[in-house]
Amino acid sequence: MELSNVYVRNIYSEFLKDKADILLCSLALEPLTSIRRNPSKIEQGRFREIFGEDVVEWCEDGVYLPERPSFTHDPLFHSGTYYVQEAGSMFVGHIVKHLLKDLDQDLTVLDLCAAPGGKSTDLLSVLPKSSLLVANEVIKSRCPILAENVAKWGYSNVVVTNNDPRDFSKLTSLFDIVVVDAPCSGEGMFRKDSEAIEQWSEDNVELCVARQKRILADVWPSLKEGGYLLYSTCTFNSHENDDNVEWIINELGAEIVEIPSFESILRTNMSGYQFAPGLTKSEGFFVAVLRKVSSDGETIKFKSQKGGVKSDVSINYLNDNYLYKLKGEIVKAYPMDLYQRMINIESLLHSVHSGIAVATQKGKDFIPQADLALAIDFKRGLFPEVELSKEDAIKFLSKENLLFRDAPLGYLLLTYLSQPLGFVKNLGNRSNNLHPMARRIRNVQ
Numbered sequence: 001m002e003l004s005n006v007y008v009r010n011i012y013s014e015f016l017k018d019k020a021d022i023l024l025c026s027l028a029l030e031p032l033t034s035i036r037r038n039p040s041k042i043e044q045g046r047f048r049e050i051f052g053e054d055v056v057e058w059c060e061d062g063v064y065l066p067e068r069p070s071f072t073h074d075p076l077f078h079s080g081t082y083y084v085q086e087a088g089s090m091f092v093g094h095i096v097k098h099l100l101k102d103l104d105q106d107l108t109v110l111d112l113c114a115a116p117g118g119k120s121t122d123l124l125s126v127l128p129k130s131s132l133l134v135a136n137e138v139i140k141s142r143c144p145i146l147a148e149n150v151a152k153w154g155y156s157n158v159v160v161t162n163n164d165p166r167d168f169s170k171l172t173s174l175f176d177i178v179v180v181d182a183p184c185s186g187e188g189m190f191r192k193d194s195e196a197i198e199q200w201s202e203d204n205v206e207l208c209v210a211r212q213k214r215i216l217a218d219v220w221p222s223l224k225e226g227g228y229l230l231y232s233t234c235t236f237n238s239h240e241n242d243d244n245v246e247w248i249i250n251e252l253g254a255e256i257v258e259i260p261s262f263e264s265i266l267r268t269n270m271s272g273y274q275f276a277p278g279l280t281k282s283e284g285f286f287v288a289v290l291r292k293v294s295s296d297g298e299t300i301k302f303k304s305q306k307g308g309v310k311s312d313v314s315i316n317y318l319n320d321n322y323l324y325k326l327k328g329e330i331v332k333a334y335p336m337d338l339y340q341r342m343i344n345i346e347s348l349l350h351s352v353h354s355g356i357a358v359a360t361q362k363g364k365d366f367i368p369q370a371d372l373a374l375a376i377d378f379k380r381g382l383f384p385e386v387e388l389s390k391e392d393a394i395k396f397l398s399k400e401n402l403l404f405r406d407a408p409l410g411y412l413l414l415t416y417l418s419q420p421l422g423f424v425k426n427l428g429n430r431s432n433n434l435h436p437m438a439r440r441i442r443n444v445q
Ligand code: SAM
Pocket: 089, 112, 113, 114, 115, 116, 117, 118, 119, 120, 137, 138, 139, 142, 165, 181, 182, 183, 184, 211, 215, 234
């Protein structure tokens, strides 16, 4: 597929100038594959032993893989031990770690365009556990994969919502950090997806710019004065990047924030961070950090709950302080200190996932839910564990019923390389596989 002449001309005329040749030549090369470790699930030494030492310069938890494996056939992928993410995007974690030096521990953070969950999982890894993340996705059909990836990552301090950016305008001055990883013309997808080349046009860039401004203006009132906006795209053209940053500064009221960076990351005219293939070890990413200097009034006030909140059921599957609340027959666990804030947010938005679904109540019985096994605070030792071979792990994840003749009867926690995968109910001569149907691996060869 040929790059359009207009596109090539733009690349030369914009900030890349003399470096444009390198970028354009590199577009003919194979895309890079990179993954990011879940620091709450696997130690760095063990992770690098398995996946190698080709570390992403700006993210110590990220590594490049020599080739793209079949992630579907790696049980560790399904256990939330790592996330497959373009390396440039991992700079978001680096930025937030830097911002945290001057911020409180109990932040409220919004990832506005969150599906499938790359930035959200990174944010969960770097934010203090006393902070709350709202991971939002406007397109309903993209919410299940976002909720699944968040559940696999195993954190409880998160609410996943399905709202239009304009719904956030009523949450005045609530968020300390807002991430807008905007839908864009996707020039950073050119190596991965030839359709992205086909779909590129100047008109589409202009449509994207208008949509990005609309999204930014809609969400702006929900950012606190002094709060931070991370505005990012996976594209190179300055209309969607620098021009929008300039617009945010002048029209919305913000100033640029500088973050310690790396030599291979280019700086744009508006002090954005540009990752360009051939020049940076990335497929292409742009991000700018801005501080809000305008005010949208006082932080929204929520009704406060009278009296203390108690658990609905007396179970205790997780380490730390959790409340166990019944939602229908599902028992959900919420971090005690965040519960009220989470409920308040859920009352104003369309929530599709929050806390951790730990069990289903059936009479006096509690059937463990898959997400309990994946939770980072799951108390190991509550259920007998069976370590699986890779082949059996794939069978379990494909929802086959395995036999566990030598294991105790009842619920078993299945692991692969010690990472929890999920539960079965062992009946001796057969077992019930409790892996969710919607998450089963299809097409096992
Ligand atoms: N942040 C995600 C990650 O790291 O995995 C990737 C986000 S992707 C670049 C942009 C997202 O914006 C998509 O999930 C898309 O569905 C969503 N989107 C599309 N149109 C939108 C709109 N008008 N308002 C808000 N989000 C939109």
